[in-house]
Amino acid sequence: MENYELNSFQQKPEFHFPEPSVSSSGFDWEKAKNLNQETEVLAMEEDENEESLADLMVCDSGSRLVPSGFTNPCCTEEIVLFVNAGAMTPMESDSGVKFLADKFFEGGDTFQTEEFINDGGHCSFIYQSARLGNFCYRIDNLPPGDYFLDLHFILSDFDIFSIVGSNKPLQLVGARVAIKDDGILVLRFEGILGSPVVSGICVRRAPKTSEKVLRTKSIAKYEKNIQDLKDMLERKTDECYQSWMSWTAANEQLEKVRMELDNKTFRTYSLDQTLEKQADKIRDISSKYEHDQKSWKVAINSLEQKVKVMKREHSQLSREAHECVDSIPDLHKMVFAVQTLVEQCEDLKVKYNEEQIKRRKLHNQVQEAKGNIRVFCRCRPLSKPETIAGCASVIDFDAAKDGELCILSNGSTKRPFKFDRVYTPKDDQVDVFADAAPMVVSVLDGYNVCIFAYGQTGTGKTFTMEGTETNRGVNYRTLEELFKIANERTETYTYNISVSVLEVYNEQIRDLLAIETSKKLEIKQASEGFHHIPGIVEAKVENIRQVWNVLQAGSSARAVGSNNVNEHSSRSHCMLCIMVRANNLITGECTKSKLWLVDLAGSERLAKTDVQGDRLKEAQNINRSLSALGDVISALANKSSHIPYRNSKLTHLLQDSLGGDSKTLMFVQISPSDQDLSETLSSLNFATRVRGVELGPARKQIDTSELQKMKTMLDKAKQESRSKDESLKKLEENLHNLESKAKGKDQVYKNQLDKIKELEGQLELKTSLHCQSEKQVLHLSERLKGKEESCSRLQQKVNDLENKLREQIQQSESSTLILQHKIKELEDKVREQEKQLASTMTLESAANPLKSSTPVESKRPIREEITHEAEHRILRSLNSVNRRGSQGSVLVKENDAPHEVVVRKKRLSRNGEVENNNNNNSVVPTPVSDNNKGRFSDPPKHVPRVSRTTAKPIIASQRPVARSKTSRDPVQGIKERDSKKRMWTR
Numbered sequence: 001m002e003n004y005e006l007n008s009f010q011q012k013p014e015f016h017f018p019e020p021s022v023s024s025s026g027f028d029w030e031k032a033k034n035l036n037q038e039t040e041v042l043a044m045e046e047d048e049n050e051e052s053l054a055d056l057m058v059c060d061s062g063s064r065l066v067p068s069g070f071t072n073p074c075c076t077e078e079i080v081l082f083v084n085a086g087a088m089t090p091m092e093s094d095s096g097v098k099f100l101a102d103k104f105f106e107g108g109d110t111f112q113t114e115e116f117i118n119d120g121g122h123c124s125f126i127y128q129s130a131r132l133g134n135f136c137y138r139i140d141n142l143p144p145g146d147y148f149l150d151l152h153f154i155l156s157d158f159d160i161f162s163i164v165g166s167n168k169p170l171q172l173v174g175a176r177v178a179i180k181d182d183g184i185l186v187l188r189f190e191g192i193l194g195s196p197v198v199s200g201i202c203v204r205r206a207p208k209t210s211e212k213v214l215r216t217k218s219i220a221k222y223e224k225n226i227q228d229l230k231d232m233l234e235r236k237t238d239e240c241y242q243s244w245m246s247w248t249a250a251n252e253q254l255e256k257v258r259m260e261l262d263n264k265t266f267r268t269y270s271l272d273q274t275l276e277k278q279a280d281k282i283r284d285i286s287s288k289y290e291h292d293q294k295s296w297k298v299a300i301n302s303l304e305q306k307v308k309v310m311k312r313e314h315s316q317l318s319r320e321a322h323e324c325v326d327s328i329p330d331l332h333k334m335v336f337a338v339q340t341l342v343e344q345c346e347d348l349k350v351k352y353n354e355e356q357i358k359r360r361k362l363h364n365q366v367q368e369a370k371g372n373i374r375v376f377c378r379c380r381p382l383s384k385p386e387t388i389a390g391c392a393s394v395i396d397f398d399a400a401k402d403g404e405l406c407i408l409s410n411g412s413t414k415r416p417f418k419f420d421r422v423y424t425p426k427d428d429q430v431d432v433f434a435d436a437a438p439m440v441v442s443v444l445d446g447y448n449v450c451i452f453a454y455g456q457t458g459t460g461k462t463f464t465m466e467g468t469e470t471n472r473g474v475n476y477r478t479l480e481e482l483f484k485i486a487n488e489r490t491e492t493y494t495y496n497i498s499v500s501v502l503e504v505y506n507e508q509i510r511d512l513l514a515i516e517t518s519k520k521l522e523i524k525q526a527s528e529g530f531h532h533i534p535g536i537v538e539a540k541v542e543n544i545r546q547v548w549n550v551l552q553a554g555s556s557a558r559a560v561g562s563n564n565v566n567e568h569s570s571r572s573h574c575m576l577c578i579m580v581r582a583n584n585l586i587t588g589e590c591t592k593s594k595l596w597l598v599d600l601a602g603s604e605r606l607a608k609t610d611v612q613g614d615r616l617k618e619a620q621n622i623n624r625s626l627s628a629l630g631d632v633i634s635a636l637a638n639k640s641s642h643i644p645y646r647n648s649k650l651t652h653l654l655q656d657s658l659g660g661d662s663k664t665l666m667f668v669q670i671s672p673s674d675q676d677l678s679e680t681l682s683s684l685n686f687a688t689r690v691r692g693v694e695l696g697p698a699r700k701q702i703d704t705s706e707l708q709k710m711k712t713m714l715d716k717a718k719q720e721s722r723s724k725d726e727s728l729k730k731l732e733e734n735l736h737n738l739e740s741k742a743k744g745k746d747q748v749y750k751n752q753l754d755k756i757k758e759l760e761g762q763l764e765l766k767t768s769l770h771c772q773s774e775k776q777v778l779h780l781s782e783r784l785k786g787k788e789e790s791c792s793r794l795q796q797k798v799n800d801l802e803n804k805l806r807e808q809i810q811q812s813e814s815s816t817l818i819l820q821h822k823i824k825e826l827e828d829k830v831r832e833q834e835k836q837l838a839s840t841m842t843l844e845s846a847a848n849p850l851k852s853s854t855p856v857e858s859k860r861p862i863r864e865e866i867t868h869e870a871e872h873r874i875l876r877s878l879n880s881v882n883r884r885g886s887q888g889s890v891l892v893k894e895n896d897a898p899h900e901v902v903v904r905k906k907r908l909s910r911n912g913e914v915e916n917n918n919n920n921n922s923v924v925p926t927p928v929s930d931n932n933k934g935r936f937s938d939p940p941k942h943v944p945r946v947s948r949t950t951a952k953p954i955i956a957s958q959r960p961v962a963r964s965k966t967s968r969d970p971v972q973g974i975k976e977r978d979s980k981k982r983m984w985t986r
């Protein structure tokens with residue numbers, strides 16, 4: 001509230017007070033200063049010219065709060081108290097107050113007034129809580145009567161000096177005070193904002209003047225006051241008008257700024273929207289472009305890979321095609337050469353077959369020349385027991401090389417025997433097998449062969465056939481030779497060789513390789529000239545090591561169940577059957593031949609052995625089987641139609657390999673001892689009989705089933721040849737197709753290259769578009785930044801303008817409020833004065849008849865009383881005016897106490913409302929709520945609405961003459977103007 005007042009004063013700098021005039025006042029300031037320095041309290045003598053003193057005080061204060069023109073011509077006595085207010089700074093020289101404050105009065109300090117007041121009273125100064133604004137002065141022992149009170153004080157924390165000038169004190173001058181009989185005058189400050197520091201108190205005795213002069217002066221003073229108030233009202237009206245105009249202009253400016261701000265905000269918002277849309281578009285384009293770029297890159301990479309692969313395939317196909325094309329003549333040549341070679345080969349094959357046939361024929365002729373049953377005689381050396389026993393050799397080997405031997409009998413008689421070969425005891429296993437080896441070739445050529453050893457027990461049959469581990473016999477060597485020749489013929493023959501090991505004991509066949517040996521085996525004829533034993537184990541062997549294992553297994557099985565191995569072996573036939581299946585790879589001829597290697601049981605005469613029981617039976621069975629063998633041989637020799645093979649198991653087993661179309665080799669084993677002479681002769685005779693058998697040419701054992709198989713294979717081969725020819729044709733067609741495909745791929749490759757070039761062009765275009773988009777994004781970003789900066793600057797400007805406008809609005813509102821309040825007070829005051837004048841006039845009119853009827857002495861007290869009362873009223877009204885006109889600075893109340901003047905400062909509420917304002921019709925601007933303070937949006941809208949409805953008509957009504965431009969109701973304006981005119985004329 002204080003700020004509003006100050007600002008309103010600032011807007012009216014022309015408001016001034018008369019210059020001080022020291023000379024006219026007659027006040028000795030130098031004396032006062034000196035007194036002040038000495039005693040701090042200066043008493044001033046009564047001055048007859050108190051009016052000039054009052055003027056002086058007004059001039060000194062420089063404050064408009066002092067009622068100017070106040071005079072008291074009746075003043076006969078004056079008491080002035082100058083109180084030094086220590087905190088004061090030296091006053092300006094032009095202020096009229098020349099004394100300095102040297103000492104600060106603390107609370108409770110008192111000072112006497114006896115020596116300054118000529119009637120013996122004193123003044124006490126009570127400094128109370130100046131900072132709270134509540135303190136009072138008490139002056140005692142004043143003579144009862146009427147006084148004028150002048151008061152100098154300073155509000156140190158109240159910036160009123162910006163209005164009244166620096167260090168100029170406020171002043172209350174000419175307040176009329178009636179002192180009662182107690183002689184006490186109390187000055188009380190209450191509710192003052194700021195820290196009042198009293199610099200001077202002046203109590204003057206009110207002059208006793210005549211009632212008429214008083215009335216005249218009072219009226220003149222009132223008229224002057226009224227004129228001043230008129231002037232002031234005029235000025236204030238102008239101020240209000242100017243404030244209103246400035247406020248309206250500010251409002252319009254604010255509206256414009258607001259409109260501009262709205263436009264800018266809208267433009268900024270639309271620009272932001274546009275920018276955001278463009279940024280979104282650019283973002284979408286960028287993302288699409290990046291996505292397209294990635295997909296294009298992937299597609300291009302895959303196309304490049306495909307093109308590379310196709311190039312590679314194309315080059316390879318081209319190369320292959322060229323190679324094929326180049327190789328076609330060579331291929332033809334090669335085909336021709338191969339055909340030639342095949343023809344040559346066929347010729348060679350034919351020749352080879354012819355040669356083979358010739359060789360076989362020759363071989364067979366040789367064999368036949370040698371005999372199909374060949375007999376080799378082998379004699380063992382004398383054993384140690386025989387040598388120890390003194391046995392002599394009865395064998396003469398002188399012609400052994402020619403296959404002849406002689407038996408010495410009866411000392412000198414020689415009986416010659418001729419065989420195919422005679423082996424002396426000195427001949428070893430190698431010599432024996434060398435003659436048997438050609439039989440192996442015959443077996444592999446497809447002929448059945450039987451090699452057996454015959455002889456007395458202990459003559460070396462087993463030794464010749466099996467041999468020992470270090471000195472292998474015919475069996476092992478035969479098989480070894482068999483595999484050797486078979487391996488040599490791998491290019492022309494394939495052989496399938498299997499081995500079976502049998503034992504014939506007591507006319508029973510026993511499979512020595514079978515697990516279950518008790519099984520009874522029988523001989524059956526599978527096809528013409530081929531016998532076999534169903535269920536017999538045929539162990540396939542592929543090398544000599546396997547053969548040896550099989551032979552060992554057979555030997556082991558032979559030993560089982562026999563207490564005496566040697567005896568058992570002597571009484572059983574051990575038969576080794578080697579089955580050879582041959583396939584001529586050139587002619588396709590298949591043969592299945594047998595090789596029997598038989599270690600016969602010992603042949604001995606029963607009489608000699610003189611055996612009984614089982615042993616006899618065994619011997620009989622052996623003799624039976626051996627005689628059956630002899631019978632077969634005899635039949636063969638006699639070329640009998642019936643060959644008794646089935647008389648024994650031995651001959652039955654050897655049926656297809658003994659005689660007829662087979663080749664037979666017999667080792668007749670003899671003992672050189674003279675003690676075995678008869679057995680030797682028997683064996684030699686049997687051998688001689690066997691040797692006499694002519695079996696005729698051997699027949700090749702052709703396997704017809706194999707032939708059939710070969711025929712089917714041939715058909716298959718022909719079919720395969722045909723299919724191969726067809727596949728060759730297909731391959732040629734494929735070659736042609738590949739060439740055509742290669743040409744097509746060439747075309748695709750060219751097309752792909754064109755596509756790649758096109759895609760590269762599109763990629764470059766997309767890249768340039770992307771660059772342009774990025775540039776646009778950058779440009780738009782910069783523009784956006786600039787717009788944002790301009791928006792922020794505009795926002796800042798708007799904020800500043802808002803603040804300024806708010807301040808101006810607040811100032812204008814405050815000034816309007818103050819002016820309205822002042823106008824209201826002035827109107828009240830004028831109304832009150834009008835009433836007082838009316839009452840005065842009434843009293844005068846009433847007093848005139850009384851004056852004429854009543855003596856002067858009796859009327860005088862009444863007139864004085866009336867005058868006194870009128871003066872009181874005037875003083876009260878003046879005080880009221882002074883109080884209201886002083887903007888709450890000083891209030892003098894008459895009703896508080898008869899001898900007490902209470903100086904108060906009127907409080908103004910912070911929101912602009914004036915306390916004790918009973919005029920409900922008065923227009924008070926709507927206070928700005930705390931919530932609306934400081935906001936920008938509310939004041940421009942709210943303030944003009946209030947001002948248009950309330951402030952303007954009031955201002956117009958308050959300036960009826962000066963401002964005729966203001967728009968208002970003409971009738972109401974005329975009425976108001978008339979009433980005002982009446983009021984002012986009064």
Ligand SMILES: Nc1ncnc2c1ncn2[C@@H]1O[C@H](COP(=O)(O)OP(=O)(O)OP(=O)(O)O)[C@@H](O)[C@H]1O
Nearest residue numbers: 380381456457458459460461462463569570601602
């Ligand atoms: N040519 C030979 N040189 C050296 N020793 C031999 C010869 N022939 C046989 N013997 C020896 O004579 C003995 C009898 O031989 P072997 O057992 O082979 O006769 P065997 O005719 O098989 O008899 P068995 O009919 O009883 O089986 C053996 O110890 C053997 O080593």
